[in-house]
Amino acid sequence: MSAPGENLRINSARLWDSLMEMAKIGPGVAGGCNRQTLTDDDATGRALFQEWCEDAGLSMGVDQMGTMFMTRPGEDPDALPVYVGSHLDTQPTGGKYDGVLGVLGALEVVRTLNDLGIKTRHPIVVTNWTNEEGARFAPAMLASGVFAGAIPLDYAYGRTDMEGASFGAELERIGWKGEEEVGARKMHAYFELHIEQGPILEAKEKTIGVVTHCQGLWWLEFTLTGKEAHTGSTPMPMRVNAGLAMARIFEMVQEVAMAAQPNAVGGVGQVKFAPNSRNVLPGKVVFTVDIRSPDQAKLDGMRAEIEKRAAVICEELGVGCAVEPVGHFDPVTFAPELVGRVRKAAETLGYSHLDIISGAGHDACWAAKVAPATMVMCPCVGGLSHNEAEEISPEWAAAGTDVLLHAVLETAEIVG
Numbered sequence: 001m002s003a004p005g006e007n008l009r010i011n012s013a014r015l016w017d018s019l020m021e022m023a024k025i026g027p028g029v030a031g032g033c034n035r036q037t038l039t040d041d042d043a044t045g046r047a048l049f050q051e052w053c054e055d056a057g058l059s060m061g062v063d064q065m066g067t068m069f070m071t072r073p074g075e076d077p078d079a080l081p082v083y084v085g086s087h088l089d090t091q092p093t094g095g096k097y098d099g100v101l102g103v104l105g106a107l108e109v110v111r112t113l114n115d116l117g118i119k120t121r122h123p124i125v126v127t128n129w130t131n132e133e134g135a136r137f138a139p140a141m142l143a144s145g146v147f148a149g150a151i152p153l154d155y156a157y158g159r160t161d162m163e164g165a166s167f168g169a170e171l172e173r174i175g176w177k178g179e180e181e182v183g184a185r186k187m188h189a190y191f192e193l194h195i196e197q198g199p200i201l202e203a204k205e206k207t208i209g210v211v212t213h214c215q216g217l218w219w220l221e222f223t224l225t226g227k228e229a230h231t232g233s234t235p236m237p238m239r240v241n242a243g244l245a246m247a248r249i250f251e252m253v254q255e256v257a258m259a260a261q262p263n264a265v266g267g268v269g270q271v272k273f274a275p276n277s278r279n280v281l282p283g284k285v286v287f288t289v290d291i292r293s294p295d296q297a298k299l300d301g302m303r304a305e306i307e308k309r310a311a312v313i314c315e316e317l318g319v320g321c322a323v324e325p326v327g328h329f330d331p332v333t334f335a336p337e338l339v340g341r342v343r344k345a346a347e348t349l350g351y352s353h354l355d356i357i358s359g360a361g362h363d364a365c366w367a368a369k370v371a372p373a374t375m376v377m378c379p380c381v382g383g384l385s386h387n388e389a390e391e392i393s394p395e396w397a398a399a400g401t402d403v404l405l406h407a408v409l410e411t412a413e414i415v416g
């Protein structure tokens with residue numbers, strides 16, 4: 001079936017209004033959002049999304065990880081659905097568009113098809129994956145990881161946040177633990193629209209990112225054990241200083257990532273000191289090293305070097321060192337046929353475009369394990385994301401969703 005003409009576009013004002021409406025739920029303190037997974041705000045956002053979807057004639061299914069599947073029927077009851085989605089959960093100091101554009105852009109695709117009475121052979125399923133961010137419960141992309149069979153359901157249920165609350169208990173508490181077996185659904189294809197979260201598209205003045213790959217990731221959780229002692233009266237030679245070991249490991253991670261350039265990153269976003277008292281040397285320091293690369297050998301090489309050198313650093317300081325991988329996926333190659341449809345859609349619509357490797361991880365990375373999958377990206381201002389100042393233009397949002405519409409339609413096949 002040929003792709004629809006260049007005049008077929010989404011309703012940009014309706015999309016932008018929906019983005020702004022959703023952004024009011026779990027607002028941040030600086031213009032962004034703090035709608036963390038399985039919080040009451042997440043539940044409120046889910047309810048609003050469900051209302052909008054049901055108003056658009058979609059029927060809801062929810063799996064045991066709380067992922068929401070909103071189905072628009074197709075004309076062929078035997079045809080596997082085309083899934084289109086992303087995530088509504090945000091970072092604690094997140095933006096209004098990370099993930100949300102992909103979920104509400106998918107809903108806008110359906111709303112546009114409804115407006116025009118367009119029918120498709122394959123059903124279309126608008127999807128909101130639970131806990132993409134991994135901010136409250138590691139790892140990131142947790143529900144899509146369980147869906148792809150990469151993460152056991154019980155492991156996911158047992159993950160705990162900084163206060164000790166478990167994923168499973170919180171999912172029950174907010175009333176979004178569904179009945180469906182996770183991963184039982186089969187996909188004809190999966191598309192995800194997402195902001196780039198990096199500076200490339202804006203810098204190169206390209207409106208659409210044609211996402212060919214996504215870099216792989218390791219999240220290595222280090223637990224360093226020192227000796228709690230007085231920061232004033234304990235002589236320097238007597239200290240078993242886990243905080244010092246942490247600092248040296250941070251420096252070393254930076255050095256390893258810089259030595260692995262180009263196409264490698266490494267850093268730490270979260271640290272927990274215990275007892276975290278100003279005048280007590282820490283007995284325990286827990287932090288997660290986040291390393292990524294599109295090159296498998298480089299990614300695994302960085303992991304091996306960091307773990308080896310961290311052990312030496314801790315040995316020298318008499319500090320205990322335990323490492324647990326709490327997040328991982330290998331570099332992803334998206335389905336060339338679907339990537340081609342995204343590129344063709346951008347050309348049909350007259351949008352400048354650039355092939356790009358995703359720096360951030362996405363649910364599409366796990367979907368790609370079980371079905372042909374790909375992504376569409378739009379720029380974001382200054383490449384800034386995971387920051388309340390994250391910003392995109394209505395034009396970029398509309399362009400990305402127009403391309404999503406065309407690529408999805410070519411895959412779901414217009415009938416009648």
Ligand code: HGY
Pocket residue numbers: 132133134140141359360361362
């Ligand atoms: O970590 C990531 O890349 C994503 O934002 N969860």
Ligand code: MN
Pocket residue numbers: 087098099132194362
């Ligand atoms: Mn995201």
Ligand code: MN
Pocket residue numbers: 091098133386
């Ligand atoms: Mn994110």
